[in-house]
Amino acid sequence: MRRRSAIFPALLVAALAHPAVAQTPPAIGIVVMHGKGGSPSGHVEPLASALEQKGYLVANLEMPWSKGRGYDAPVADAVTQVSSALEDLRRRGATRLFVAGHSQGGLFALYFGGQQRVDGIVAIAPGGNAASPAQRDRLGRSVAQARRLVADGKANDRTRFLDFEGSRGTYEVECTAANYLSWFDPEGAMNELRAVKSVNAAVPVLFIVPTGDYAPLQNAKQLFFGSLPANPRTRLYEPDSGHLDAPSASIEEIVHWTTEVAASGEGRAAAPAR
Numbered sequence: 112m113r114r115r116s117a118i119f120p121a122l123l124v125a126a127l128a129h130p131a132v133a134q135t136p137p138a139i140g141i142v143v144m145h146g147k148g149g150s151p152s153g154h155v156e157p158l159a160s161a162l163e164q165k166g167y168l169v170a171n172l173e174m175p176w177s178k179g180r181g182y183d184a185p186v187a188d189a190v191t192q193v194s195s196a197l198e199d200l201r202r203r204g205a206t207r208l209f210v211a212g213h214s215q216g217g218l219f220a221l222y223f224g225g226q227q228r229v230d231g232i233v234a235i236a237p238g239g240n241a242a243s244p245a246q247r248d249r250l251g252r253s254v255a256q257a258r259r260l261v262a263d264g265k266a267n268d269r270t271r272f273l274d275f276e277g278s279r280g281t282y283e284v285e286c287t288a289a290n291y292l293s294w295f296d297p298e299g300a301m302n303e304l305r306a307v308k309s310v311n312a313a314v315p316v317l318f319i320v321p322t323g324d325y326a327p328l329q330n331a332k333q334l335f336f337g338s339l340p341a342n343p344r345t346r347l348y349e350p351d352s353g354h355l356d357a358p359s360a361s362i363e364e365i366v367h368w369t370t371e372v373a374a375s376g377e378g379r380a381a382a383p384a385r
Contacts (some may be wrong), residue, residue: 130377137373140168140205142196146214147239147276148178149325155213158358158365165366170196176215176239176294182286185293186222186300187215193223207231207373211365213358215239215301221316222300225309227234231372232310233365235319236357238277239296239330240303242279245327249275254295260288277325277354307338315344317368319361344372 142347143159145151151171159171172192175184184192197208207230212220217237224232240246251273260268266289274284274295284291294301316339320332336347338346346368353358 132266136370137206138168138204139166139207139209139369139373140197140200140203141170141209141211141233141369142193142200143169143171144174144193144210144212144216144219145172145177146212146236147176147274148279149213149216150177150179154355155216155358158211158213158362161362162350162366167204167369168200170200172196174216174219175290176219181284182290182294185290187293189219190223190226194227197227197229207369209233209369209372211225211235212237214354215321218301218303218306221303221310222306224314225306225311226314229314232314232316232368233319233369236321236324236328237303237318237363238325238354239301240331241299241301242297242304243279243327243331246275246295247297249273249281250295254292254297257288257292257295261292277327300334303335304338307335310340312340312342315342315346315372317346317348317365319348319350319357319364321350321352321354321357321360324350324357325354328354344375367372 141157141162145153145155151173159169163169173180175182175189181346193210200208208221209231210229211233212218215238217234218239220232221234221237228365250273257272260270267287269285269287271283271285272291273281318336320328339345348364350357350360
């Protein structure tokens with residue numbers, strides 16, 4: 112008995128001397144996605160850089176809706192692109208995986224979160240809702256044109272269609288009819304109400320709507336946030352900023368929220384992303 116009593120204090124002292132062993136925080140991996148017509152070096156770059164500086168494993172992606180790519184791939188390929196990035200982050204050591212996006216990237220993050228395994232979703236000023244009255248009104252003819260081309264066996268023919276963005280109005284893009292319909296079908300993947308309702312209830316969402324956001328996005332805030340499945344860590348955050356600088360204005364809250372969710376131990380993404 113005397114020998115055991117001598118060993119136990121020694122073990123206790125050793126444990127107390129190295130508390131970090133038991134308190135090492137989970138490694139957070141996060142995919143960051145820009146908005147419509149944007150790029151990784153645009154409005155999301157300060158957010159991606161800040162997260163990297165804080166030790167996050169970050170994949171700042173150029174998505175099909177960028178200015179450089181112009182819808183060169185359909186929604187399904189974008190899902191594969193993000194899934195591959197998450198898998199790479201997991202191989203690099205991430206044990207908690209998040210997707211974050213700005214504007215159209217925020218809407219796609221919500222859609223992705225209903226399709227694949229993640230620990231949390233950060234939707235920053237989500238926009239690009241294909242079912243919105245503005246998009247239906249301005250893009251209806253282009254959507255109908257794309258449908259006709261697909262029906263006529265010309266799904267892969269490159270054609271000029273209309274796109275719409277709140278600060279720019281309507282403008283032309285050139286892509287295949289199949290790709291265009293994939294992104295702009297009002298009943299498809301970029302239907303925001305369907306996307307938020309499809310988020311898995313086990314996945315929390317940080318839903319960010321800045322106080323100076325575009326009026327249509329402000330007006331739809333309660334509808335979309337209120338339609339998310341109930342989760343105790345789902346949160347609405349309203350930074351004092353406009354639409355374009357919302358990623359920068361939300362850095363502190365994103366760090367706080369993702370750290371809190373990662374530490375909760377309720378993540379779904381410790382296994383490979385599906």
